[in-house]
Amino acid sequence: MDSVTKRYPDGTVAVDRLSLEIPDRSITVLVGPSGCGKTTTLRMINRMVEPTEGTILLDGADLQQQPVTTLRRSMGYVIQNAGLFQHRTILDNIATVPRMTGWGKHKSRARAAELMERVGLDASLGKRYPYQLSGGQQQRVGVARALAADPPVLLMDEPFSAVDPVVRKGLQDELLRIQDELGKTIVFVTHDIDEAIKLGTMVAVMRTGGRLAQFAPPAELLSDPADAFVEDFLGADRGIRRLSFFPSAALELTRGPVVRADATAEQLAAADGAAHLLVTDADDRPLGWAEPGDLGAGRPADRRLLPYGRPFVPGTDSLRAALDCAVLSPTGWAVAVDSDGRVTGVVSQQTIGEAIRTAHGTAAGTGGSAPAEDAADVTKVAP
Amino acid sequence: MNVLNFVNAFFGDSAHWHGYDGIPTRLVEHVRYTLMALGLAAAIGLPAGLLTGHTGRGGNAVAFVATAARALPSFGLLVLIAVVVGIGLLPVMIPLVVLAIPPILVTTYEAVRSVDPAPVDAARGLGMTETGILFRVELPVALPLVLSGLRSAAIQVVSTATIAAYVSLGGLGRYIIDGLYQRDYEKVVGGATLVALMALVTLAVFWAAGRLAVSPGVRRR
Numbered sequence: 016m017d018s019v020t021k022r023y024p025d026g027t028v029a030v031d032r033l034s035l036e037i038p039d040r041s042i043t044v045l046v047g048p049s050g051c052g053k054t055t056t057l058r059m060i061n062r063m064v065e066p067t068e069g070t071i072l073l074d075g076a077d078l079q080q081q082p083v084t085t086l087r088r089s090m091g092y093v094i095q096n097a098g099l100f101q102h103r104t105i106l107d108n109i110a111t112v113p114r115m116t117g118w119g120k121h122k123s124r125a126r127a128a129e130l131m132e133r134v135g136l137d138a139s140l141g142k143r144y145p146y147q148l149s150g151g152q153q154q155r156v157g158v159a160r161a162l163a164a165d166p167p168v169l170l171m172d173e174p175f176s177a178v179d180p181v182v183r184k185g186l187q188d189e190l191l192r193i194q195d196e197l198g199k200t201i202v203f204v205t206h207d208i209d210e211a212i213k214l215g216t217m218v219a220v221m222r223t224g225g226r227l228a229q230f231a232p233p234a235e236l237l238s239d240p241a242d243a244f245v246e247d248f249l250g251a252d253r254g255i256r257r258l259s260f261f262p263s264a265a266l267e268l269t270r271g272p273v274v275r276a277d278a279t280a281e282q283l284a285a286a287d288g289a290a291h292l293l294v295t296d297a298d299d300r301p302l303g304w305a306e307p308g309d310l311g312a313g314r315p316a317d318r319r320l321l322p323y324g325r326p327f328v329p330g331t332d333s334l335r336a337a338l339d340c341a342v343l344s345p346t347g348w349a350v351a352v353d354s355d356g357r358v359t360g361v362v363s364q365q366t367i368g369e370a371i372r373t374a375h376g377t378a379a380g381t382g383g384s385a386p387a388e389d390a391a392d393v394t395k396v397a398p
Numbered sequence: 399m400n401v402l403n404f405v406n407a408f409f410g411d412s413a414h415w416h417g418y419d420g421i422p423t424r425l426v427e428h429v430r431y432t433l434m435a436l437g438l439a440a441a442i443g444l445p446a447g448l449l450t451g452h453t454g455r456g457g458n459a460v461a462f463v464a465t466a467a468r469a470l471p472s473f474g475l476l477v478l479i480a481v482v483v484g485i486g487l488l489p490v491m492i493p494l495v496v497l498a499i500p501p502i503l504v505t506t507y508e509a510v511r512s513v514d515p516a517p518v519d520a521a522r523g524l525g526m527t528e529t530g531i532l533f534r535v536e537l538p539v540a541l542p543l544v545l546s547g548l549r550s551a552a553i554q555v556v557s558t559a560t561i562a563a564y565v566s567l568g569g570l571g572r573y574i575i576d577g578l579y580q581r582d583y584e585k586v587v588g589g590a591t592l593v594a595l596m597a598l599v600t601l602a603v604f605w606a607a608g609r610l611a612v613s614p615g616v617r618r619r
Contacts, residue, residue: 061523087525098520102538102613112524144615160524170523 019069021055021225029055030225032069037217040198042190044215046205048248052225053204057170060202061087073168088112091161091169091199096177097153099145105131105156106141112164123163130159133196135189151182158190162197169201175210187213208249212237212256220245234260258335261374266329266337266367268351268360276302291346294320299357301326304346326350329359334374338367401587408588419572421592427568428596431559435491436552439498443551444544447506451540452532460507464500472497472558480565490562497558498551505547509540541612549604556596560589570596 016037021030030052037043045053058064059071062083071078078086099108107114109127114120131138134155145153154174161169175183187210194201205211211218212233220228220236222244229241237257240246246253273293291304303320324343327336329351340349341364348361408414414421450456472493479489513536521535537544560571573589576582 063519063523084525084527087523090523092520092523094516094520094523096516098514098516098518100517100521100535100538101514102616104615111521111526115524115526115530144613144618146615146618157520160520 016056016059016071017069019056019059019066019071021052021059021064022067028225029064030059030066033221033225033227035219035227035230037200037202039200041216042194042201042203042214044203044205044211044218045221046208046211046215046218046248047221047228048223049206051221051223053206053221054172055225056221057172057202057204060168061090061092061170088116088164089166089168091158091164091166093154093157093161093169093171093174095173096150097145097157097174099153099156099160101145104142104144105136105148108145108156109159109163111160112166116164126163127159130162131156133162133193134159149182150178151186154178154186155189158193162193162199167200169199171201171203173204173206176205176207183210190214209256212259220248255335255338258338258371258374259333261334261371262330263327263332263334263337263351263370264330265373266334266351266362266370268329268362270360272348272361273358275299291321291348293323293348293350293358293361295358301350301352301358304344304348321345323350326352326356326358328352328354334367334371337362338364338371341367404584404587405591408584408591414588424568424570424572425592425596427562428556428559428570428593431490431494431562431567431569432552432555432596434487435494435498435555435559436548438491438495439502439551439555440548442495443499443502443547444506447503447544447547448510448532448537451507451510452528452536454511457507457511460503464504467496467500470496473561473564476561476564485565487567489565490559490567493561494555494558498555501547501551501554503547505550506540506544509543509547510536512543513539538613539616542608542616545604545608545611549601552600552604553597556600557593560593 016033016035019030019033020028022028033052033056035043035056045056047053055064059066060078062078100111103111106124106127109130110118110120110123113123113126118126128138128141131141136152136155136159140148140152145156148156154177157174161171175186178186191214203211203214205214211220215233217230218233218236219230220241222228228248229236229245231239231241234257236245237249237253237260240249240253249256272291273295276294276296291306294302294305296302301323303323305320322345324340324345327340327349329337331354337349337351341347341362344350347364349364349367350361351359353359417423447460450460470493475493475496476489479492483489510532517535517539518531521531526535559569560574562569563571563575570589570592573585573592577585577587577589
């Protein structure tokens with residue numbers, strides 16, 4: 016997009032000299048407060064709104080050169096509330112674009128059935144009508160309909176805003192999974208900064224008046240907001256949220272305070288000195304924390320155990336998840352498990368704090384990393 | 399003698415069942431006038447309503463035409479045109495068409511205009527043509543209301559088509575007008591009963607059309 020402006024006849028400027036390079040095969044999120052022109056920007060890409068000034072190029076070709084229906088058929092379009100055709104069955108809704116482009120009825124339906132599976136809808140829903148589906152299911156149909164003719168570009172206008180948070184999270188994960196499989200060029204509009212940070216490869220923050228405030232990958236947005244507006248829009252806990260981009264794989268785990276429920280006295284003695292002991296079952300699955308004093312008398316199996324909070328999976332989860340575990344844990348230690356739920360070790364808030372400092376140092380490019388001896392000095396992250 | 403006796407006597411008289419003044423002939427004539435008038439009115443009202451409803455423009459013109467047409471008395475128009483052009487089908491068709499256009503035009507306009515804008519936006523964004531949007535997205539959803547407009551027009555035309563008899567044409571109005579002249583109340587009541595029955599049949603026809611033509615996804619059952 017090169018210096019694109021949309022001015023309405025009454026003089027209102029919806030988008031003001033916006034220049035953006037949207038990368039191929041990745042998700043670009045346009046985010047901003049209402050009235051910032053993000054939807055107008057999106058709608059200029061499929062020419063639902065014509066720009067007043069400036070040009071939009073797709074793979075080097077001016078959008079104005081193509082017939083508008085051909086252009087739109089090469090771009091999937093998903094809107095809030097899905098906008099399904101209530102008189103058509105789910106299968107026929109999804110088959111809309113293939114049918115328009117002259118595919119046979121049979122082929123279109125087969126393609127629609129294939130897409131239902133791709134977006135995680137049960138095939139039995141195909142013969143139903145939109146009113147018989149939940150909001151989340153309808154939105155999946157909307158995504159399937161947009162993908163039906165396999166367009167290289169997908170435009171999504173606040174597609175998940177109207178569903179409840181739990182369903183929204185499911186839809187977001189599903190979109191990321193589909194994107195992994197299909198690698199479309201997606202432009203996604205939202206007013207929800209968390210959604211933008213979760214989904215975006217690149218995030219364009221727009222401000223009222225249709226101006227671009229910052230265009231950056233989400234991690235950079237969180238670490239270096241361009242100005243006070245972006246910083247304010249990101250919200251109060253951007254430091255914590257930024258931890259989502261740091262992997263937890265490098266965390267140094269210790270098995271020192273981990274004991275089995277049927278541990279012998281020698282094993283208990285080996286774990287001596289720890290403030291708390293994590294008790295696991297015979298399969299290494301965590302049971303809870305115990306005070307060492309309680310264990311002195313013998314087997315810890317019947318002891319009163321403290322809850323261990325929610326464990327994290329090193330490598331899969333981020334530092335944010337690890338820190339969250341440590342903060343939730345009554346002992347201040349986070350429990351690390353493998354993908355099968357077996358305990359691989361525990362890690363203290365201090366160690367996580369150190370890892371955060373290291374990660375910040377690396378991210379800032381200073382290369383500074385806290386030496387291991389300084390671990391005790393690392394400011395404790397208070398619960 | 400009460401009304402039921404009249405009805406009994408009228409339908410019981412075998413003379414009323416054949417010949418050029420028999421019930422079958424008059425019914426067919428009546429149905430013909432009704433279908434012609436309704437067809438003409440639909441040919442004018444439906445496209446105009448669909449177009450104004452789809453574009454959202456011309457709403458004031460629709461309201462003006464509808465109000466003006468409703469203000470015209472059918473009987474007055476019949477006599478006026480009969481005086482100008484003489485006796486024939488034309489002076490009957492014009493008042494009937496004028497009577498039928500407002501319900502068709504106004505309901506069609508409102509029906510299309512009140513379609514949820516989200517699916518229309520989605521269809522446009524997916525590259526559907528404007529004609530495609532009107533006939534494949536808006537009309538199927540607006541259909542129940544469009545049909546209800548046609549239905550009220552049909553019922554009004556069925557009952558008003560009796561005026562054809564005033565200008566020497568046939569139809570069920572023949573019995574009513576002749577009966578009044580001949581003081582044959584049996585005939586009057588019989589004709590009126592037939593008109594009422596036809597109105598009920600019209601209702602049934604539109605109910606069936608709605609069941610057949612409206613998608614279960616729109617009917618929601």
